[in-house]
Amino acid sequence: MADLAQLYGQHIKQLQQKAEQIIERAGLDGLAIHSGQPHRQFLDDMDYPFKCNPHFKAWAPLINHPHCWLLIEPNCKPKLYFYQPVDFWHKVESLPEAFWVEHFEISFVKNPTEISSYLPYDLENYAYIGEHIDVAGLLGFKHFNPEDVMNYFHYHRVTKSEYEIACLEKANEIAVKGHQAASAAFFLSASEYEINQQYLAAINHTENEVPYTSIIALNEHSAILHYMALERKVPAKLHSFLIDAGANFNGYAADITRTYAHDSGTFEDMIEVMHKQQLELMQGIKAGVSFVDLHLQMHQRIANMLLEFGLSTGQPEDLIELGVTKAFFPHGLGHMLGLQVHDAGGFLHDDKGTFVSSPDDHPFLRCSRTLQANQVITIEPGLYIIDSLLNGLSENAKKAVNWQQVDLLKPFGGIRIEDNIVVTATGHQNLTRKFGLNDG
Template identity: 55%
Template sequence: MNLLAQYYPEHVKLLNQRVAEIVSREAIAGLVIHSGCPQRQFLDDMDYPFKVNPHFKAWLPIIDNPHCWLVVNGTDKPTLIFYRPVDFWHKVADLPDAFWCEHFDIQVLTKVGDVDALLPKNRKSWSYIGEHIDVASELGMTSHNPSAVMNYLHYHRTVKTEYELVCMREANRIAVTGHLAAKNAFYHGASEFEIQQEYLSAVGKTENEMPYGNIIALNENAAILHYTGLARQNPDHRHSFLIDAGAQFHGYASDITRSYSFEKNIFEELVEQMDHLQRAIVDMMAPGVNYVDLHLACHDKIAQLLLDFKLASGDKQGLIEQGITRAFFPHGLGHMLGLQVHDVGGFLSDDIGTHIASPSAHPFLRCTRTLAVNQVLTIEPGLYIIDSLLSELKQDKRQSQVNWDFIALLRDFGGIRIEDNVIVHRDCNENMTRELGLN
């Protein structure tokens, strides 16, 4: 925790500098950043789990308290309006007392409706950043999430401060603990639901505290990219296990995937080769490298893997150009990671919002940027037996290039995905996931 206190002053200083730059550029008074409001369930008296505005938690690690506000202009000391009602139905938040408090003028709000008196008076010259436009309008703010401001913040948010990197290393450490527990549960015969409970117990979190819904998939379920079924019953035969699960620390996410074979067989050999492939792509990361080029290199390596295992025939370039590799690896190589799992800014070439489109042949990419120092990204190649995609290959001459008997053998195993969280440094890459003990 000492590292958090050590690095936080520079973090908040940089955030203030960014705000000062964009408010000057856009000739506005400052930003009013809303933590958010609870969302009531339809026809009920209970709320959905609260998810804080990522622009709010960029400043401070308050991730579970709605109705809070930040007033920042880049010059004056930021103001935190902290919501702490008088409430005997629910536990109210404790008054802030942490390493970051000295950097804010903290004002306590006891009634939601009283925030009007604590916000700036000339609100038409301030921009509201948040989800609840109706609340902002009612409070007299007419500028809502202006695109110029959002593009600027999103572009620069991809480069992490030292404070943020400390948080993300801790998010990885927590998740690695869960992954090791889940792996052990799989090999000891647990069901998907039981593996999920082992994971949550190991990380010490509830399901609602996860950065995303864990993917815990046995056998053929591993071919469903966003599977969240969590079957209670064990399958008749145990073939494979895919886990895609992360953790959060101070609002920063980790996102890690591993695949396992229950027995030593050809599928285990495939997993090992996919692991080598993934490590090779990580080794190619460096400042100045274009992420699209990494994605294309991944398809080249997957084409070679298909040939090596006789899953397909022909030549590498032909397998790529005909879309055969896409039938086995249909998603993008990875994404930006940070305050959100699929973090913003992955398509921006500059801070005015110039968009870098994905190649038409690869529409599911989540990042097209050139890598820079202190960016954090996932690298997650996959190889799946997805019948709806493979069936398209049967409709034309490509069917003769696919080993359908091998496909039938692999169908019970579902698929493979290997995902690490990597920091791009000037002279090396820091694979947080591997360095924290998950191989």
């Protein structure tokens, strides 16, 4: 991986240039970006786990630091107001001795209420970027997350700097170690809870540090798309294992899914074919390709898989037209990835905020953009046995389903294979498989 310090220097210059551009366009004097502050649990004296404003961590990789502020002004070095209280109840975070610190003019704030003495006296023409509008209003801001500013940043955030791609690559490297540990635990007959513990230990993350709650699903639980229950008991018979789990590096997320069969047979063959279909589809990824077109192509491939493994009968086009493929593959092909797992900007087609939604008959697709170089996306085709969706098919569509084969595969739940991909001018770079997570 290239030297992060050098790449970060280029990254911060690009951010500053973009910020100055939108500040001028919006007629502002500057931007104040708030890391956020903890939320107190209802009727309690404890806070929920803190989650940093993604606009803040785009500049400074301080992902666990509430009450910090950035002040961005034209032709000025970014100012970081670092919260460092006097507190004997909690661990007080020190400013990291890191490569990025030199790029900021840094002041230390001991109390959140003191920030008013550091920010400009007149904030009427500054924009507040953050979630705590009440705090910003009391400080004197008049512009709160202006739509033109947010659209501009979200549109451009989709295109990653070299520093960001290096961070995403590192996040994948970390997550792959967890996936390898988790699959080993599965074949040693661990429970969902035990597998999750092995995953966290391998990536050296706590539950609050992973970018999203891990999906650790055995057997039929693999058909629940966002399954997060973590059974403590091992099923009497192990059939399958689906893991959708990521990792963080400097605030950037990996998002990887793999599926495993416990024993050889039809389901293992289906997993191998899904890997093959995903890899073949990804050969068509490059700048200028429509993400919607890729999604629709995957439905053609799912139709072929349904026929190959006897789950349906008929012609592929008929299975798509009747909605059979959507019953087996109900979610989108993937999404933008970066500072957030489902990164912003997937539906924006210019930096003015032109919104293009997904096709009406594919409402769960999270991206409608034409791909460009240095965008990072997930590609995650799936095939599941979900009773509610299959039972909801029209009578004509039900006639195309081989219900006997559905019943045979129901104990296995489903398959999902997900890689993290950097789009290039002529193709793509797979951030996931380069670290050895190459097959099921």
